[in-house]
Amino acid sequence: MRDAVTTLIRNYDSTGRYLDQTAIERLKSYFDTGAARVQAAALISANAAELVKAAGSKLFEQLPELIRPGGNAYTTRRYAACLRDMDYYLRYGSYALVAGDATVLDERVLLGLRETYNSLGVPIAPTVVGIQIMKELIKEKVAAAGILDASFVGEPFDYILRELSEVSV
Numbered sequence: 001m002r003d004a005v006t007t008l009i010r011n012y013d014s015t016g017r018y019l020d021q022t023a024i025e026r027l028k029s030y031f032d033t034g035a036a037r038v039q040a041a042a043l044i045s046a047n048a049a050e051l052v053k054a055a056g057s058k059l060f061e062q063l064p065e066l067i068r069p070g071g072n073a074y075t076t077r078r079y080a081a082c083l084r085d086m087d088y089y090l091r092y093g094s095y096a097l098v099a100g101d102a103t104v105l106d107e108r109v110l111l112g113l114r115e116t117y118n119s120l121g122v123p124i125a126p127t128v129v130g131i132q133i134m135k136e137l138i139k140e141k142v143a144a145a146g147i148l149d150a151s152f153v154g155e156p157f158d159y160i161l162r163e164l165s166e167v168s169v
């Protein structure tokens with residue numbers, strides 16, 4: 001995995017360039033949001049179980065057919081697998097938040113995910129809804145904690161949502 005700094009340096013090094021104005025601006029914006037990123041990640045860590053549970057409850061309230069006979073999250077085992085997946089998205093999302101870079105998501109989470117979901121019949125659209133709900137809950141928490149200028153908080157989750165939603169099946 002990489003972070004915003006190593007990704008940028010890698011790009012410049014591959015073409016033998018010194019850091020230019022664009023690079024400096026990007027680095028500056030990453031470091032300016034650094035403390036807030038760490039704070040947001042700490043908040044997610046401290047509230048992870050609660051966030052996953054609340055997002056799951058909202059999802060199943062909104063789409064109750066998921067937990068009815070025939071639904072993909074029906075049976076205790078699959079219900080637990082669904083919440084565990086939500087927990088994966090949250091944990092890796094918090095890593096990507098701190099890194100300011102999505103490669104950790106590409107490598108550890110998204111690689112082959114849609115194929116796995118398709119082969120198991122895990123429905124993608126409701127998964128997208130679940131991640132959206134969780135993202136909103138995180139943003140509320142971060143705002144309530146007074147972390148200002150936290151516009152970056154949704155980024156990793158938007159990234160996951162974009163990748164999952166991409167229709168190529």
Ligand SMILES: CCC1=C(C)/C(=C/C2=NC(=C\c3[nH]c(/C=C4\NC(=O)[C@H](C)[C@H]4CC)c(C)c3CCC(=O)O)/C(CCC(=O)O)=C2C)NC1=O
Pocket residue numbers: 066071072073078079081082083085086088089108109113116120122123126127130
């Ligand atoms: C760290 C990266 C990582 C991810 C992301 C991951 C996902 C993942 N989710 C799985 C299953 C699953 N995922 C779900 C999820 C859901 N079903 C629904 O109806 C909801 C919409 C949704 C929850 C929001 C369910 C129910 C299963 C079990 C499916 C089955 O075994 O029939 C499986 C199959 C193997 C298993 O059950 O453990 C994988 C690999 N595994 C990983 O290692």
